[in-house]
Amino acid sequence: MQQMVSRLQQTVTKTLELNYVVYLPSGYDPSADVKWPMIYFLHGMNQRGDDIELIKKYGIPQNLDAGEELPFIVVCPQCATNSFWPFENESLITLLDNIVNDYHVDENRIYLTGLSMGGFGTWDLAMMHPERFAAIAPICGGSIPGRDLSPLREMPIWTFHGDQDPVVPIQFTQMIVSGLEAMDAKVKFTVYPGVEHDSWTETYRNPALYDWFLEHTREQ
Template identity: 50%
Template sequence: MTVRAACRYLLHLPPGYDQGGRAAGKRWPLILFLHGAGERGNDLELLKRHGIPKIAEARPGLPFIAVSPQCPAEGWWASAPLIALLDEIERRHRVDKDRVYATGISMGGFGTWQLALDQPRRFAAIAPICGRGNPLLAHRIRHLPVWAFHGAKDRVVPLSASADMVRALRKLGARPRFTIYPDAGHDSWTRTYENPRLYAWLLKHARQPR
């Protein structure tokens, strides 16, 4: 489903969302997907090249409300509009606020780390792919389940960008998962999003009490 609002985004609703009866009051997990630099602009169809929008179109059974905003041309992911978007989605749809997840690729991986650092108690888990965070702020998310992914041969965003965040979290006693694809370059997302274990892992986690 294509939605045009202050922040343009694609919206996927899971099977059974529109059913009546007992299902009408059900709350659903939400996954926020942040694209990379190549999908910026004003054409939402570009988002279907990679990641969650591609998977949602190929596999309509994806069991999440999936929200995929589009960053303006020449723009960069900023937390404030993404927070406003999540607030809007939670008002309009039956979201389980204890099962909200964030993921993104490249520029979107940067955005995923930053959004979690800025909203450390909002998410149940995050899965940044070939992104970079600020290790000096890792203490903010040491409680948060993290599964990071990166290609060992990435020449766009070096492997150290993810490794530094994982290392910082581990020094704080956290136990982030870290998958390194030895033969992958920058595209470490295709096999990640095609792996059903990612979605099962996300759904295992609910937001921790404050």
């Protein structure tokens, strides 16, 4: 039998589409050479689609739309209807690169957080690209089975979950925290007694979360 050995070399172009909202702090000046910390916020499953207003239903964008002021650039991408955040890491990193290029972002102070599906996305994106984030705060999320937690060993983490959550049971977070604690990772775990799935409202209204973010700078 004749054996054929050859090599394919071809440039493949992939089109990525992602709607997003950017909130700028009141002191932001595009002409000033001042770098700002940034929060990357990932929404939950019911905010997927092409209606950008859905993003503002819960969490940080809801609070900002209600008039809250935060000393961060806040970027809120929207996941497509037929996808999930843990499968959109390439799109999210591409968007992050563009945001860093277009706005005065301090790359050493980029913080990642999300709720429910966005909590899953937060864990996964941080595992795949730990070098991009100074700290993460996943809320009522979990991890894809088989994912390697070791990239998060040095990552400052504050995670939150209601102990009566019927949608994403608290065991999803407990398993991750146990694995990280076994590695002596920098993880804080806040459990809300009697709280069901909505563990994000209290979390994102707590000024301590934003103070905690600002305590952390990405290690070079």
